[in-house]
Amino acid sequence: MIRKTLLSLSAMAATAACGQSQSTAPAAPVATPPVVVAQAPAPAPAPAAAPAATAAPAGKLYTVVDGYKVDPETMKGFRAWRAAACDRCHGANQEGMVGPSLVNSLKTLTKEEFVKTVRDGRLEKGMQSFGTSPQVMDNMNQLYAYLKGRSDGAITRAKVEPMP
Numbered sequence: 001m002i003r004k005t006l007l008s009l010s011a012m013a014a015t016a017a018c019g020q021s022q023s024t025a026p027a028a029p030v031a032t033p034p035v036v037v038a039q040a041p042a043p044a045p046a047p048a049a050a051p052a053a054t055a056a057p058a059g060k061l062y063t064v065v066d067g068y069k070v071d072p073e074t075m076k077g078f079r080a081w082r083a084a085a086c087d088r089c090h091g092a093n094q095e096g097m098v099g100p101s102l103v104n105s106l107k108t109l110t111k112e113e114f115v116k117t118v119r120d121g122r123l124e125k126g127m128q129s130f131g132t133s134p135q136v137m138d139n140m141n142q143l144y145a146y147l148k149g150r151s152d153g154a155i156t157r158a159k160v161e162p163m164p
Contacts, residue, residue, distance in 0.1 A: 061145040067156030077146030080139035106151035
């Protein structure tokens, strides 16, 4: 048994050293893509600089363009939403599953109530606490802005993109 294992390991080491797989099946021929030689086109003139995406103006929670392009801070909120896997309970569109619809809840919840719920949880209702999650706690304002934008109808789809 030991001899068989050692022989098998030796064979694996030898094939690995040669860069070959251990499979005994013949390798399928690899097609080489055709090489196309063409002259590189002349460089296009540089486009006019687009204005950089900025945070939402003072007094506004979020900035949205075309219903799904958001300012950098709101984008952080979307990323926190995804990282914390909130969609497992609240649904990919925040319309509820096991947990309630956040699109509806944020129509009535104050920001303070939202923060308390996320930070402390509602264990009696199955909502876990995210108070020890740096990803969520460091982006609480951004998460609120993203979800409030969804609730207000300004962000029209759940998956957002950064503003150009």
